[in-house]
Amino acid sequence: MARPSVASHGLLAETLLPTQRTCRLCHHSAHIAYYTHRTVMTLSGGYRLRLAVRRCQNPECLQYHRPYRPEEEGGWALPHGEYGLDVIALVGMLRYRQHHSLTELHQALRDRGISIGERTVLHLLARYEELVSVHLANQDRLHSILSQQEYVILALDGLRPDIGHEVLWVLRDSVSGEILLARPLLSECEADLVVLITEVQKMLPVPIRGVISDGQHSIRNAVASALPEIPHQLCHFHYLREAAKPVYEADRHAKKELKKQVRGVRPIERVVEKRNDDEAAIIRSYCSAVRSSLTDDGHPPLAAPGLTLHERLTLIVASLERGAKKRGFPTELECLHQLLTKGLTTTAALWPDVQAGYAWVHRAAHLLANAEQQAAKEVQENYLSLLDEMRQEVDTSEPLRKMIATFLKVTDSYRPGLFFCYDEPDLPRTNNDLEHLFGSTRYHERRATGRKQASPGLVVRGAVRIVASVASQRYHFKGPELQPCNLTQWRALRHQVENRHEARREQYRFRKAPAEYLVALEEKLSQRTMRS
Template identity: 50%
Template sequence: MVKTAKSGEPTITRHLTPERTDCPHCGGPMRADDANPRTVHTLAGITRLHLTVRRCHQYGCVARRRPYRPEAGGASVLPRHEFGLDVIALIGALRYTEHRSIPEIRAHLVGRGVTIAERTVTNLLDRYDELLAVALADDRRLRTLLGRQGRVLLGVDGWQPDVGHEVLWVIRDCLSGEILLAESLLSARHQDLGELLAAVKAACPVPVAGIVSDGQASIRKAVAAVFPDTPYQRCPFHFLREAARPIYEADRHAKKELQKTVRGVRGIERTAEGRTDPAADVIRGYCSAVRSALTDDGRPPVEASGLRLHDRLTAIHESLGRAEEKGGFRPNSGSGKASSTGGLEATLDLWLPVRTAFAWVHQAAHILGLEAPPGTVIRAKLGGLLGAMRRHRKAAGERAKGVDHFVKVSRRYWPGLFACYDTPDLPRTNNDLEQAFGSHRYHERRATGRKGASPALVLRGSARLVAGLATRRQKVTAADLAGANPAQWKQLRAALEERRQRRVERKRFRRDPQGYLKDLEIKLNQLSLPA
C-alpha cells in the first residue's frame, strides 16, 4: 500500500551544529558555510532539522571544502531517510517481540501519528536488521565480551530451508550465545566453510577451547583443517539418528504391518452408538485406547513407535483377557479383543529382532547421556557395547544388517563423541543452535502467515537471524542502532542487494527463459565490439 495521506507540518525544530570548529587535518578554523534542512518523522512528532555544515578553506589542506556535518545528526536519522531511528527501533520490536505483520505495524505507527506506507515499513525493517547486525558484530564489543570469558566454545551449523538455494552458515559462541559470524553461501563445500572458520579464528581475541556440531561431512573436514588440535564434539543425537536409521525403519515396517491387521474398531464403536448403559461406556473406552495407540508416533532415534504400539495393544489384549476370566465381556460382545489379537499373532515374528536391536540403541543412548564419568570411561563403556553387538548380532535375526550399520557409523563418529566429557562447559549436542533456527523460523511464520519458510530467511539471514534473536533477548533502542559503523553497514547492504539481484535473475529466467538468454546474448555481443 502506497502512502496516500499528505505529511503534516513540522511541530518540532532542532538546530544541530558540529562540535568541532577547527579542521582535524590542518588545525585551521572551519566556517559555517550553509545549513542543510531536513524533515524527519519521529515518534515525538514531525521534526525539522537544521544541520549546520562547516568547511575548511585553508589552501593546501587535504580536506579543503570537505563538508563536516553535526555528529548528532547520525544519532537520530540515517542518511537520505525520512524516518528516525526511534521509528526503526519500534518497527523491529513490534516485529520480533510481538510478532506483528507489516499491516499491523503500519496501523500501530499510524495510531501514534506516524504517516507511513506498508512498503516503507518493509524497507525500514530491512534497515533494522542490517543496523543491528552490524552493531552486534562490532569488533570492540566482541573483544570486550569474549575477553571477559577468556575462551570461546564454537557451535557450527548450516541452514538450508530451500534445497538448491543458499546455505546460511552460523558460527555461535556457546558460552555467551553471541553469533560470531552468519554468512550465506551458494554451496556446502568444506573449503568455503573452512574460510569462515578461519575468519572467526583470526578475529577471535581468546583461544577456541572446543567446537560442537552435527555429523555433516563438510563441517568435519573444515574443522579438521582449521582447528586440528581443538577438542571437537559431534552431536550424539545426530549420531544415534543416523546409526539407528535401519533399525528405526524396521520398527516402522513392523508397525505398518500391525496396523494393517488391526481392523474392526469402527464397527465395534457403532455397536455402542446411542447407548447409555455402562457396557457401552466400557466399549467406547477400549476403542478410544486402541485409537490412541494407533495414532501415537514416536520420534527417532530412541523412541520406537512400533514397539510402543505393540506394547499398548498387548496391554489392551491382556486387560480384556483378565476381564473375561472374571466373567466380564466375552470376545463376541464387541469389546475389541478380537481386533487386536489377530494383529499381535500375525506380526509376532517381526517384534523380537526389533526389540533386541532397539535395546542396544537405548543402551548406547544411556551411555552417552552419562555426565559424571570422564571420557575414558564413556569410551570404554560404548566400546564394550559395540563389541557385544558384533558378537551377538545374530540375536537381531533379520535386523543384523541394521546392527552392522550401527557399528559402522559408530566407527565414523568415534573420534568426536567424547570431547564434551573432558572439556568443561562444552555442550554435548548442537541442539541450542538448531533450536535458535527453529525459533526464528516459527516466529517468522507467525508474523507472516506463511506455511513454509520464507526465502528471505536465507537470502537476508545473515542480518535477519542475528537481529531477530538479539531483539527477543534484549531491548533495542535507537542508540543501539546509531552505534553501527556506517561503512560496514553500507558494505553489508551492498552484499545483501547483490544476493537479491542474483535471486531476481533466477526468477526472471524461470518466467521467460528465451528472453533472458536473448538479453545475455546481446550483452555478450556488445562486449566483442571494438571500443
C-alpha cells in the same frame, strides 16, 4: 541545541548544530555554511529538523568545502531515512519478540499514530536486521564480552533454507551464546569452511578450546585443517540418529503394518455417537485411547513410535480383557478387542528385532549420557565393551544383524570425536543448541509469514535475519543503540544483501519468461563481443 517548538505545519521543530567547530583534517576553522532540513517521524511524533552544516575554509585542505553535518543527526535516523531509529527498533522487536506478521506490524504502527505503508514496514524490518548485525559484529563489543572468559567453544553448523540455494553457515560461541559469524556460501566444501574458521580464529581475543559440530565430512576436514590441535567433539545426537537409522526404519515399518490392521475404530464410534448412556461413554473412551495411540509419532533416535504404539495397544487389550472377566463385553467393545488382537497377532513377528535393536541403542545412549560423571577414558572403555558385545551377537535374525552392522560402521566413523566432551569443560555433547536456534527461526518465520516452506527472505537475508532473530530474544534494543558507528560497514553489508536479492530476482525473471530472458542475455553478450 534549541528547545523544541511546534511548527506551523504541525511538526515539532528542532535545530541541530555540529559539535566539531574545526576541520578534522587540518584543524582550520569550519564555519556554518548553510542550513538544511529533513523530516523524521518518531514514536513521539513528527520532527522538522533544521541542520547546521559546516565547511572547512582552508583552500589547501583536502576537506575544503566538504560538509560537516551535526553528529547528533545519526541518533535520529539513518541517512535519507524518513523514520526514526526508535520506529525501526519497535518494528524489529515486535517481529522477533512477539512474532507479528506484516499486517500486524503495520497496524501496530498505525495505532501509534504513524502513517506508513506495508511495503515501508518491510523496508524498516530489513534495516533493523542490518543494524543489529552491524551492532553485534562490532569488534570492541565482542572483545569485551569474550575477554571475560578464558576460551571459546566453537559451535559450527549450516542451514539450507531452500534446496538448490546457498547454505547459511553459522559459527557461535557455546559459552557466551554470541554468534561470531553468519555467512551464506554456495558450497559446503572444505576449503570454504577453512576460510570461515580461520577468519573467526583471527578475530577472537581468547583461544578456541574446543569445537562441536555434526559428523559432516567437510566440517571434520575443515576443522582438522584450520584447528589441528583443538578437540573436535562430534554431536552425540547426530551420531545416534545416523547409527540407529535402520532400527528406526524397522520400527516405522512395523508401526505402518500395525496401523493397517487397526482400521475400523471410527465405525464403532459411529454406532454409539447418538447414545448418552454410561456404556456408550466407556466405548467412546476406549476408541479415543486407540486413536490417540495411532496418531502419536516419535522422533529419532531414541523415541520408538512403533514400540510405543505396540505397548499402548497391548495395554488397551489387557484392560478390555480384565473388564470382560467381570461383566462381559458389550458388542462394540468385543469388535474393538478383536480388531486390536488381530493387529497385534499379525505383526507379532516384527517386534522382537525392533525391541532388541532399540535395547542396544538405549544402552549406548545411557553410556554416552555419562550420568556417573566418569572421565573420557572410562567412558570410552565402557563403550568399547558394549561394541564388543554387539559384535558377538551372531545367533540373531538377519534384520537385527544388519542393524548392528550399520551401528558398528557408523561408530567406527564417529568414534575419534565422541569422547572429548568428558574431559573438556563447557564442551557440549551435542550441537542441539545451534540446531534449536535454526529450528526456532524457521518456525517463527513460517508462523509470521504464513508460508509452509522457508520464505525467500530467509534464503536471501539469512545472514542478517538469523542474527537479528537470536539477538532480539536476548537483548531489547532501543533506537540509539542501533545507530551505526560505521556507516561504511552498514552500507557494505546492505550492498551484499542487495546483491543476493538481485540474484533471486534474476531467477524469478527467467522462470517468468525464459525465452525473453535468454534473448536479453544474448544481446548483452553480442554487445560485449563487439566492444572487445
